[in-house]
Amino acid sequence: xxxxxxxxxxxxxxxxxxxxxxxxxxxxxxxxxxxxxxxxxxxxxxxxxxxxxxxxxxxxxxxxxxxxxxxxxxxxxxxxxxxxxxxxxxxxxxxxxxxxxxxxxxxxxxxxxxxxxxxxxxxxxxxxxxxxxxxxxxxxxxxxxxxxxxxxxxxxxxxxxxxxxxxxxxxxxxxxxxxxxxxxxxxxxxxxxxxxxxxxxxxxxxxxxxxxxxxxxxxxxxxxxxxxxxxxxxxxxxxxxxxxxxxxxxxxxxxxxxxxxxxxxxxxxxxxxxxxxxxxxxxxxxxxxxxxxxxxxxxxxxxxxxxxxxxxxxxxxxxxxxxxxxxxxxxxxxxxxxxxxxxxxxxxxxxxxxxxxxxxxxxxxxxxxxxxxxxxxxxxxxxxxxxxxxxxxxxxxxxxxxxxxxxxxxxxxx
Ligand code: MN
Numbered sequence: 001x002x003x004x005x006x007x008x009x010x011x012x013x014x015x016x017x018x019x020x021x022x023x024x025x026x027x028x029x030x031x032x033x034x035x036x037x038x039x040x041x042x043x044x045x046x047x048x049x050x051x052x053x054x055x056x057x058x059x060x061x062x063x064x065x066x067x068x069x070x071x072x073x074x075x076x077x078x079x080x081x082x083x084x085x086x087x088x089x090x091x092x093x094x095x096x097x098x099x100x101x102x103x104x105x106x107x108x109x110x111x112x113x114x115x116x117x118x119x120x121x122x123x124x125x126x127x128x129x130x131x132x133x134x135x136x137x138x139x140x141x142x143x144x145x146x147x148x149x150x151x152x153x154x155x156x157x158x159x160x161x162x163x164x165x166x167x168x169x170x171x172x173x174x175x176x177x178x179x180x181x182x183x184x185x186x187x188x189x190x191x192x193x194x195x196x197x198x199x200x201x202x203x204x205x206x207x208x209x210x211x212x213x214x215x216x217x218x219x220x221x222x223x224x225x226x227x228x229x230x231x232x233x234x235x236x237x238x239x240x241x242x243x244x245x246x247x248x249x250x251x252x253x254x255x256x257x258x259x260x261x262x263x264x265x266x267x268x269x270x271x272x273x274x275x276x277x278x279x280x281x282x283x284x285x286x287x288x289x290x291x292x293x294x295x296x297x298x299x300x301x302x303x304x305x306x307x308x309x310x311x312x313x314x315x316x317x318x319x320x321x322x323x324x325x326x327x328x329x330x331x332x333x334x335x336x337x338x339x340x341x342x343x344x345x346x347x348x349x350x351x352x353x354x355x356x357x358x359x360x361x362x363x364x365x366x367x368x369x370x371x372x373x374x375x376x377x378x379x380x381x382x383x384x385x386x387x388x389x390x391x392x393x394x395x396x397x398x399x400x401x402x403x404x405x406x407x408x409x410x411x412x413x414x
Contacts, residue, residue: 015401
């Protein structure tokens with residue numbers, strides 16, 4: 001399926017090709033509703049539903065008029081995939097009733113994007129072996145960088161859902177307790193070590209009841225799609241607080257996601273084999289087939305007055321633990337997932353030092369300076385810096401991209 005042609009102009013290197021069709025929540029002069037990105041346009045699904053085009057799939061025209069994707073996703077994959085097939089038909093057919101119908105298309109430049117899902121719960125994993133190894137080398141024992149559980153468990157922690165924001169939302173530098181080097185007591189101050197974490201997040205597409213588990217075999221049916229995820233982190237606050245229960249206020253001041261949710265079906269051509277897992281995992285974590293995805297990632301920092309400098313290029317395919325294993329592990333105790341929950345990958349670092357997915361690693365705990373376009377240096381994120389992450393998958397024929405997630409760090413509130 002690589003010969004589809006839409007009548008909507010799609011610029012070269014556009015993330016939003018006919019093979020992608022990501023879902024988002026947008027508004028113009030009218031209230032927020034569901035749209036699908038195509039080229040530089042948004043197809044207004046509320047308007048398409050009003051014309052009756054989805055009536056054979058679902059009688060619920062209202063789900064397309066919601067200000068979150070949750071009800072739409074809850075229709076289930078059979079129906080959402082039928083909607084996707086119908087949209088492809090409507091955008092490619094020579095005799096499409098949408099051709100020359102300007103009322104169903106909105107320019108992306110004229111639209112405001114909103115948080116695509118109501119996130120009930122958010123969990124962050126720690127699934128890149130390169131990232132976990134780097135952190136272990138920096139803060140523990142370089143010879144035994146990985147903790148004994150790491151190759152057996154997809155390690156994770158419960159994040160904060162309420163502070164997940166959509167791309168473009170600025171965040172204030174958090175204040176908190178930090179323990180200065182060689183000090184005896186902590187001090188209260190604005191974080192001096194605000195950092196990004198380059199991650200991908202997946203959105204739960206199907207509930208599992210409390211007490212039930214989702215096997216790696218069934219997990220795919222429970223994953224609706226993916227977004228780019230920036231797990232902002234205040235390293236100095238994190239360092240003092242994380243023992244023994246893990247990340248807390250150093251993380252919960254905000255996480256940013258990209259506005260377009262790319263459905264897993266669009267990513268299918270980019271499946272690839274994951275790294276060999278050694279030692280063998282327990283039976284409930286076993287999986288078959290190509291369950292990693294070749295998605296190219298990059299991070300840029302734009303100072304207040306200056307051009308963007310790309311500081312990291314990585315790839316989602318490096319992940320040691322895949323999404324099926326993360327979901328199977330998360331539910332193995334009977335924990336219930338709900339539609340709209342986000343499970344994020346953890347920082348995605350590669351082997352090469354230009355592929356490290358956080359400033360903590362890129363600056364090696366602040367010991368190495370990164371040059372910006374305006375001549376200034378960075379070891380962490382300064383006030384008024386904008387961090388932008390991009391993600392796309394590409395082969396010889398097609399391109400499927402996520403657009404971007406960007407966020408600016410403002411000074412601490414007084
Ligand atoms: Mn993280």
